[in-house]
Amino acid sequence: MEPIIAIRDLSKSYYRESLEIPVLQNISMDIARGEFLALMGPSGSGKTTLLNLIAGIDRPDAGSILVNGTDVPTLNESELAEWRAQNVGFVFQFYNLLPVLTAFENVELPLLLTPLTKKQRREHVEAALGVVGLGDRMNHTPKQLSGGQEQRVAIARAIVTDPTIIVADEPTGDLDKRSAEEILALLERLNSAFEKTIVMVTHDPRAADRAHVQRHLEKGELL
Amino acid sequence: MKVFKLIFKNMFRHKLRTALTIMGISIAVMAFALLRTVIGAWYVGIEATAPDRLITRNSVSFIFPLPVAYRARIASIPGVSNVSYANWFQGVYIDERNFFPRMAVDVETFFDLYPELLLPAEQKEDFKKQRNACIVGAKTAKKFNLKIGDAMTVDGDIYPGRYTFIVRGVYTGRDRATDETQMFFHWAYLDEQLKRDMPIRAGYVGWYVVLIADPAQTAAVSAGIDEIFRNSPSETKTETEKAFTQGFISMSSTIILAIQFISYIIVGIILLVLANTMVMTARERIMEYAVLKTLGFRTLHIAGLITGESLLIAVIGGAIGLAITFPITAGIGEQLSNIFPVFLVETSTMATAMSFAIMVGLIASIVPLYRAMTTSIVDGLRHAG
Numbered sequence: 001m002e003p004i005i006a007i008r009d010l011s012k013s014y015y016r017e018s019l020e021i022p023v024l025q026n027i028s029m030d031i032a033r034g035e036f037l038a039l040m041g042p043s044g045s046g047k048t049t050l051l052n053l054i055a056g057i058d059r060p061d062a063g064s065i066l067v068n069g070t071d072v073p074t075l076n077e078s079e080l081a082e083w084r085a086q087n088v089g090f091v092f093q094f095y096n097l098l099p100v101l102t103a104f105e106n107v108e109l110p111l112l113l114t115p116l117t118k119k120q121r122r123e124h125v126e127a128a129l130g131v132v133g134l135g136d137r138m139n140h141t142p143k144q145l146s147g148g149q150e151q152r153v154a155i156a157r158a159i160v161t162d163p164t165i166i167v168a169d170e171p172t173g174d175l176d177k178r179s180a181e182e183i184l185a186l187l188e189r190l191n192s193a194f195e196k197t198i199v200m201v202t203h204d205p206r207a208a209d210r211a212h213v214q215r216h217l218e219k220g221e222l223l
Numbered sequence: 224m225k226v227f228k229l230i231f232k233n234m235f236r237h238k239l240r241t242a243l244t245i246m247g248i249s250i251a252v253m254a255f256a257l258l259r260t261v262i263g264a265w266y267v268g269i270e271a272t273a274p275d276r277l278i279t280r281n282s283v284s285f286i287f288p289l290p291v292a293y294r295a296r297i298a299s300i301p302g303v304s305n306v307s308y309a310n311w312f313q314g315v316y317i318d319e320r321n322f323f324p325r326m327a328v329d330v331e332t333f334f335d336l337y338p339e340l341l342l343p344a345e346q347k348e349d350f351k352k353q354r355n356a357c358i359v360g361a362k363t364a365k366k367f368n369l370k371i372g373d374a375m376t377v378d379g380d381i382y383p384g385r386y387t388f389i390v391r392g393v394y395t396g397r398d399r400a401t402d403e404t405q406m407f408f409h410w411a412y413l414d415e416q417l418k419r420d421m422p423i424r425a426g427y428v429g430w431y432v433v434l435i436a437d438p439a440q441t442a443a444v445s446a447g448i449d450e451i452f453r454n455s456p457s458e459t460k461t462e463t464e465k466a467f468t469q470g471f472i473s474m475s476s477t478i479i480l481a482i483q484f485i486s487y488i489i490v491g492i493i494l495l496v497l498a499n500t501m502v503m504t505a506r507e508r509i510m511e512y513a514v515l516k517t518l519g520f521r522t523l524h525i526a527g528l529i530t531g532e533s534l535l536i537a538v539i540g541g542a543i544g545l546a547i548t549f550p551i552t553a554g555i556g557e558q559l560s561n562i563f564p565v566f567l568v569e570t571s572t573m574a575t576a577m578s579f580a581i582m583v584g585l586i587a588s589i590v591p592l593y594r595a596m597t598t599s600i601v602d603g604l605r606h607a608g
Contacts, residue, residue, distance in 0.1 A: 057517055057600040078521060085519020092604070096514045100232035110518045112226070157518075 513603025
């Protein structure tokens with residue numbers, strides 16, 4: 001199958017004062033269109049850094065990342081922002097919803113950057129919240145929702161722009177077993193029913209088992 | 224949902240902190256406007272001056288008088304269209320604290336030279352007819368409940384003795400800057416008393432008011448007046464009414480400077496209050512800004528959120544501050560009416576206070592803006608967890 005993400009010779013280091021800390025070293029991998037990939041590895045293995053690089057929120061020191069034909073690291077900040085808005089849906093471990101906004105408004109946020117009309121935005125938001133099963137919680141603020149519901153709102157926010165890929169960083173890491181199960185089922189459904197390419201970072205082997213492919217990182221190298 | 228709505232919701236995330244900040248800005252803006260109003264009240268006399276009026280006084284000092292006989296000679300100078308004169312009487316009305324300007328004036332000419340003092344014609348005629356008549360300003364009449372026909376007894380201090388006047392008219396001001404606290408009576412009445420009790424002081428006036436036909440001739444006419452009295456026992460100094468008034472104000476220049484300085488310190492305080500709030504706000508929201516950037520929002524959007532919130536707080540605080548300035552100024556103006564006859568919040572004061580509030584709103588957002596703009600998405604997201 002044609003890879004939607006093609007990573008070649010990717011390296012990334014962080015610097016603490018003058019000390020160089022290599023995080024990723026010469027990573028090369030392909031992720032096929034419509035794949036559900038789990039990135040696993042111990043803390044500090046570089047899996048979140050790899051996810052950030054794929055999603056265009058960090059820049060590599062060397063190497064290339066082609067996502068749907070776009071060499072992401074070559075884009076400038078403004079192009080990168082636009083590219084992220086159109087191509088990437090983010091799901092974070094701690095949901096990262098804006099607490100002052102309702103579920104509807106949180107999901108609507110990415111659409112404010114599009115030329116859609118208010119009516120069209122409403123249709124998109126309602127559809128996304130319907131997919132995650134929160135059509136009846138649209139006017140609830142994050143405080144009025146459970147952890148699982150908050151994560152479902154975050155997933156609705158991630159899919160509302162119909163992105164090319166969905167990146168999820170420990171999406172079940174802050175949830176109880178039952179809520180985690182619901183989120184994983186939802187991600188599976190997005191992958192199978194809507195053919196979304198999903199890259200998920202997780203520590204949890206049970207979560208990883210739901211993915212089609214598992215890749216392991218250790219000390220910045222792909223095993 | 225619009226960005227403005229998000230700014231508004233963000234602003235009230237910490238209701239108490241925002242309310243206290245707005246309150247702090249309101250009080251500071253009110254204090255600033257109040258101090259600027261005090262400064263304005265000092266200078267309001269200049270606003271009330273006319274370009275075609277000159278003041279001729281003794282060249283040595285204002286406190287030395289000039290002979291009343293100078294009037295005819297001043298009137299003969301080319302370019303002079305009318306001449307009047309007055310004496311500062313002062314005195315004590317009921318109590319020393321009841322200060323308001325009390326002056327002996329030439330009844331035939333004085334009101335002709337001051338068209339901004341509006342006095343009904345019949346009251347002006349009644350004033351001229353009665354030797355111990357007086358005219359009071361509307362504010363003084365109101366303050367002391369004086370009506371036409373009432374007697375006013377004033378104990379003289381510069382001119383010792385007890386003087387009883389009958390109120391024959393109440394003038395109002397044509398312009399907002401016109402002083403409505405003054406009291407005028409016949410110079411001739413004072414001179415009669417002096418002739419009887421202190422003849423050596425009779426026949427003198429405090430200053431002349433000279434009306435000129437063409438304000439462009441101010442320098443020539445002033446020089447002409449002073450020239451004819453050169454080497455006389457009472458040499459004169461003639462200047463525009465504006466320069467004359469400014470001379471009085473310059474005596475208080477240090478106080479005015481201090482008030483101005485304090486007013487700018489208040490602007491600094493507003494800045495610190497708001498900057499503190501905005502720095503705390505931005506620190507708390509670093510993660511949210513990172514999330515927004517992740518979703519595709521650009522640095523400019525984030526800058527708009529931060530600056531918008533800072534400006535909104537500053538503008539609301541400024542508007543409330545100005546709103547409370549009016550009743551407070553009215554109350555203080557009432558209490559200080561003997562010192563500041565005109566104590567009004569100028570439009571320019573409101574504009575300056577609001578401009579400072581807006582400027583403070585912008586400056587207070589600089590540090591949080593810098594932090595939000597220079598923090599990478601990855602660092603911002605780490606801030607969350």
